[in-house]
Amino acid sequence: MKRFFSILMILIGTMGTASIGWALDWYMVLNFSIPDPFATNGALQNRLILGVDPAADDGFNNQWDTIAFPTGPLQATFPHPEYPSHPGYIAGSEWLWQDIRSNDQPSHTWNIDVSSDRPGANIILSWTFKTAGNLCQRPVVRLIDATRGVTTEISPGGGSYAFPNGDQPTRLVVDFTEGVSAPPPPPPTNLWSPRQGKESILLSWSGLIESDLLGYHLFRRASGQTAYTRITSQPVTSLSFLDGNLSPGETYFYKVTAVNPDGCASGDSNEISVALN
Known part of the structure; x- marks a missing residue:
């Protein structure tokens, strides 16, 4: 049956x-x-x-x-x-x-x-x-x-x-x-790298002080790649991030976004490239 x-x-x-x-x-x-x-x-x-x-x-x-x-x-x-x-x-x-x-x-x-x-x-x-x-x-x-x-x-x-x-x-x-709109935070600015190691890159950026800002997410791609991968599992609450376990001699590209507690993300920051020796 x-x-x-x-x-x-x-x-x-x-x-x-x-x-x-x-x-x-x-x-x-x-x-x-x-x-x-x-x-x-x-x-x-x-x-x-x-x-x-x-x-x-x-x-x-x-x-x-x-x-x-x-x-x-x-x-x-x-x-x-x-x-x-x-x-x-x-x-x-x-x-x-x-x-x-x-x-x-x-x-x-x-x-x-x-x-x-x-x-x-x-x-x-x-x-x-x-x-x-x-x-x-x-x-x-x-x-x-x-x-x-x-x-x-x-x-x-x-x-x-x-x-x-x-x-x-x-x-x-x-x-x-879609529900009630929550305005996204402004995008971070002035993304740059003040220091690089053999297998690590220190990143820093500027962000506005927002009372409802949860933090920042960072995205990375290597040379030859077209798609970015998010490298932060949780939003970063500071204005810097150390990216480690990288390949010497490779060039990496980065961008950062701000996110509020609702999960609403800003637009992208400026993109930078950093070459490791």
Whole structure:
């Protein structure tokens, strides 16, 4: 007997233009589950991730929560483990496809139709929601049960929502808006290197005194590289940084940004290059 969820997701609209300096960098994990006495642990749980991942190559399946991006409307099928052996199985239908790439879009809405062949059993939706990177506008995400008129705000701390499964699919709406704007701090200036060692470079810069400034992030690339890599795991609170374990004879390029407590980063400082002897 075929037992599986079918989640139909259609990107129904976007609007507006993001503010300058705002970048979308967030993801959400939605776990759908219903009681399943035939499963080893008594419950069938399937996952869906919404997020932004520039490295996604559209080739992932639902064996793990990896995100993928097509270019238009989508359908995602989360089968019961027995589904691939069912005569009605369509090769590739277990892949997860989703379209939420939107670094320049401040709002998204997704419709999700959720159903199971077990009427009367509760479907439980739980989630985690994480943000990172340059968030000059904190996102606000809401889950709306359009079938029952229940709205739940999805917070970074996670949560859950349960509803009874019926003969007809339940319409869930995930609504994302960019939230309240937080102005980015001014960019640092006068980045330079007062001293270099054989395998280290001391960096210094100037920054304005801001009451809500969290610190600074530094970025580095070597000669022959085009992309910068952030070399600070946490914001630096001083106006200097010692970069070590470098290769003698190499030339390195640096820039620095300021970041406030909301994770909103400034523009880049001036770029400098430093050659090690």
